[in-house]
Amino acid sequence: MAKRPTKEIILEKALKLFADKGYDGVTVRDIAAEVGIRQSSLYKHYISKQEIFDTLVDTMQSRFMDASATFQLPSGEIREIAQEYAKDSTDILKKISSEIFHFYLKDPYASQFRKMLSIEKYKSKEIDRIYREVYIDTAISNQAQIFEEMIKQGYMRKADPKIMALQFFAPIFLLLNRYDGIAEKEAEAIEILGKHIEQFDKIYREGGNKMKIAIIYATKYGCTKKCVEILKSYLQSDVKVFSAKNSKIDVSQYDTILIGGSVYMGKIQKEITRFCKHNLKQLLKKRVGLFVCCYTPNGINGFFETLFPLELLNHAFYVTCIGGEMNYDKMNFLYRRLFQSLKKIDGFNEGFTEPKILEEEIKALAEKSLK
Template identity: 50%
Template sequence: MAKRDTKSIILESALQLFSEQGFHGTSMRDIAQAVGIRESSIYKHFSGKQDIFHSLVTEMDRRYEEKAASIPLPQGDFFSVARQYAAAGLDLIEQSAQALFLFYLKDPYAAPLRRMLTTEQFRDPSVKDIFRKIYIESALQNQSQLFEAMIQVGYFREADSEIMALQFFSPIFLLIYKYDGYPEQEAKALQELKRHLEQFEKIYARPPMERKEP
């Protein structure tokens, strides 16, 4: 029989409680009861609740990288990635966007962490900083840099890449919250995502005869 990984179970139980009761509404005793151990046993693995929280964020980063590597997303610098997207067209953009959309919507780790950070950002400035970094600043910055590269390689028209990133990512972020908690509507969510991506393509992509060789 495999040895019980108590540390992982503590993290998973804490994440579930944080997403349901909030970080500040969950005690170490609550976590211990959910795991089925004494409260003192948690301190063999974590220095306290804040340590658990930061471990959850670190684990989220690891899982995101693991997910991104499994899709697979184009690799390399922004110009290399832009050329790969330009060569493949909308199909690859849809594949990448759909995989990451479903990851944040329904992954058993990413989804409850997102819910917890969403609510706790209004109670704790440090959580707000983490929420903004993960779901707003990093996402928009990376998307803006990619779109600027895709403009340079001739796939997209000349445009403000920062506004393009905002117009691309905002509806996706909204769709995650629109369909969160409604697994029976997943097909509808993916159809709306597809329509959004097709509309974005129509607005910004150059006609094929005007594109440069990627």
């Protein structure tokens, strides 16, 4: 086994001594004795006790950054981060909070570092500043920015984002102090933490500006799925996407239901037809939008009546065709040969326009859905 660097051992022993006795209660001689080297040898690695302390602070920040990479924290522009936090309801907040809680509670370095700062912050203004920056100010400031953006995007009801961040973090910090030293009760602490996050979410998100939207679709060659992804990107709300083949979709959980599929040989997928008929009673109580991927332009009389139940059509707030694509590679042999033969006919290409996805229609559907 490779020998550990002396500098690393010095930091480890110094942190433990500082956490037990406080910064002022420890001398360089004490640290050297704990490491098992002479005081003069220690000075070859660190010129003073203050440099050891400063290195501990830098190391702690570095360790947290390394740990954060495993937490899979949302990254990117603040708008994208807010959307990432919002899309999975409380799931992502629970996951990240529990992992950070676990890190500070059970990581030996992080636990002793917090204990050291807790002791020394009353004796030194600089240490008090570091303590506030590491455990309070940075966390609240960053979370307040995220909450502010989530409010702007309609995911949370209007409130003071700084107060929201304070209300969010205060119980977490209290739990960390309550369970410090009894790591075997971590599961109990995580359960309480999860309930706190659920209640926080209920206070600030349920009944607010957030609209719960479900998109139910069926696809044959993949075009409808591609359109659904575009549609979802325009919907700045709580959106869940389901395949119509899923027989366990609970439409009662959503405010708006968007239903669509592709038209093949004049018919929409049977799973869409089955879904509409099976859930018709519930759908008539919801805001419903209907869309199809096909080459038939909007405005053709009687076209949509062949695809959806008439009662649902009359109830829908928006019904549209969003275009489509010719995926020749995925067509069956006969259909592909038919198009290849047609394209060889003189004059066919002059009257034939390659179909395309109508993104403006998808955007219009999204805008209507959010009203």
